[in-house]
Amino acid sequence: MDQSYYLIQGKRRLSGELMVQGSKNTVLPVLASTLLVKGKTTLFHCPRIQDVFMMTAVMEQLGCKISWKNHDLTVDTSFLKGGNLPLEYTGNLRASVLFMGALLGREGYVTMGKPGGCKIGKRPIDFHLEGFSKLGACVKEREGIYECEAKALSGAEILLPFPSVGATENLLLAAVSAQGSTVLSGCAREPEVCDLAEHLLSMGAQIEGIGTDRMTIRGGRKLEPADYQVPSDRIAAATYLLGAMVTKGEIRLLLRGNNKRMESILKVLEQMGALIDLKEHSIELKMSGKILPIYLATGPHPKPPTDIQSMVLAAALTASGPSFIEENVFESRYQVVQELKKMGGNVVISGRKASVSPVFTLYGSKVNAPDLRGGASLVVAGLGAKGNTIIGSLDDLKRGYEDIGKDFRQLGASITEIIR
Numbered sequence: 001m002d003q004s005y006y007l008i009q010g011k012r013r014l015s016g017e018l019m020v021q022g023s024k025n026t027v028l029p030v031l032a033s034t035l036l037v038k039g040k041t042t043l044f045h046c047p048r049i050q051d052v053f054m055m056t057a058v059m060e061q062l063g064c065k066i067s068w069k070n071h072d073l074t075v076d077t078s079f080l081k082g083g084n085l086p087l088e089y090t091g092n093l094r095a096s097v098l099f100m101g102a103l104l105g106r107e108g109y110v111t112m113g114k115p116g117g118c119k120i121g122k123r124p125i126d127f128h129l130e131g132f133s134k135l136g137a138c139v140k141e142r143e144g145i146y147e148c149e150a151k152a153l154s155g156a157e158i159l160l161p162f163p164s165v166g167a168t169e170n171l172l173l174a175a176v177s178a179q180g181s182t183v184l185s186g187c188a189r190e191p192e193v194c195d196l197a198e199h200l201l202s203m204g205a206q207i208e209g210i211g212t213d214r215m216t217i218r219g220g221r222k223l224e225p226a227d228y229q230v231p232s233d234r235i236a237a238a239t240y241l242l243g244a245m246v247t248k249g250e251i252r253l254l255l256r257g258n259n260k261r262m263e264s265i266l267k268v269l270e271q272m273g274a275l276i277d278l279k280e281h282s283i284e285l286k287m288s289g290k291i292l293p294i295y296l297a298t299g300p301h302p303k304p305p306t307d308i309q310s311m312v313l314a315a316a317l318t319a320s321g322p323s324f325i326e327e328n329v330f331e332s333r334y335q336v337v338q339e340l341k342k343m344g345g346n347v348v349i350s351g352r353k354a355s356v357s358p359v360f361t362l363y364g365s366k367v368n369a370p371d372l373r374g375g376a377s378l379v380v381a382g383l384g385a386k387g388n389t390i391i392g393s394l395d396d397l398k399r400g401y402e403d404i405g406k407d408f409r410q411l412g413a414s415i416t417e418i419i420r
């Protein structure tokens with residue numbers, strides 16, 4: 001357990017420029033896709049975050065060779081041995097579920113412990129398993145272990161009850177190995193899903209309808225390893241932009257990959273009063289007046305992403321009027337509210353709805369990060385608060401951000417990590 005904590009001196013106006021790290025939710029499924037083929041793949045600009053380290057540790061347990069050169073990660077899957085995912089990792093690394101589709105196709109079987117519950121919701125994997133069954137796999141659960149076996153996968157028509165990002169990604173990773181065509185309807189359209197699909201195309205897969213809610217995958221084609229340029233993390237970018245907004249700052253973010261992925265997020269920030277100039281590889285944000293109140297209803301892409309909800313809520317606490325938030329993706333993604341209340345925030349939760357009554361300012365306090373984006377939300381709140389904020393329980397934050405403290409310091413914040 002990481003005993004360090006962040007000490008933030010609030011009300012420092014942010015300014016300057018920052019290159020945004022690679023996208024966590026792109027690189028995790030792309031890592032899983034490397035198991036589809038024998039050989040070496042290099043992921044350039046890969047974020048050095050805990051979730052990636054855990055994913056590569058699982059891959060090493062499966063016989064893969066891993067090497068880093070700064071931010072470039074090379075995986076060699078030539079000596080992959082079998083599809084038994086190590087229990088000691090999969091319990092607390094939900095993203096390891098993404099290995100199932102690729103291993104089912106490559107090895108013909110995969111076993112995995114039930115992915116650990118999560119602080120933001122139950123997060124079952126029924127859509128994944130039902131999809132594997134439709135592709136011809138035999139799926140069993142024995143004492144908390146899922147066993148999936150398929151001599152050969154065959155194409156199928158699959159309709160997802162909800163546009164689940166992970167289920168869409170897992171079924172893409174399985175369908176490319178199936179004989180014949182698979183039609184995936186009701187699928188997720190998130191930029192990270194498109195990133196994976198485009199990477200699969202570069203490996204030789206044939207996929208139509210990328211970016212829509214219906215993809216057709218012509219399986220059984222010979223796939224080859226393909227190196228990958230990881231695009232910037234749109235949720236990390238949102239974090240820094242909101243930090244600039246609560247300090248009435250002016251920053252420029254440099255981004256890799258296409259900026260279209262930022263559109264649904266930038267719309268929310270502009271509604272909150274930010275002046276934004278979106279260029280091909282950068283975003284400039286200037287915030288002068290107070291934050292404007294917001295009505296935010298999160299949802300599957302192209303609706304505003306659930307991953308910015310906690311941070312938007314933090315910024316709304318000192319807006320010029322009341323805000324209303326609806327969390328339509330996860331059933332319990334308001335854990336951070338109890339911590340924000342310690343800083344003076346005034347929020348009433350009713351089910352999936354949050355009503356925010358504005359206060360003049362937040363006050364620094366001693367708080368703990370309840371989950372990954374809740375932790376980022378506390379950093380945003382601390383940057384705008386009067387006085388000092390101490391944020392403990394940083395483990396979850398480090399799953400998704402390389403060094404959020406260093407990044408915000410580069411933008412002029414006073415935030416230091418104190419090792420107890």
Ligand code: EPZ
Pocket residue numbers: 024025028095121122123124125126127128129162163164165166167190192305306307329330331372373400
């Ligand atoms: C991905 O999680 C992201 N993680 C999440 O980011 C993100 O919040 C989420 O998509 C939604 O955009 C990664 O990409 C590694 P879902 P995932 O399947 O795939 C229910 C972050 O902060 N559901 O789209 O797990 C589920 O319970 C993380 O970076 C089922 O019921 O999300 C949830 O309510 C948090 N059965 C909803 O669907 C299933 O089989 C959306 O989940 C699958 C999902």
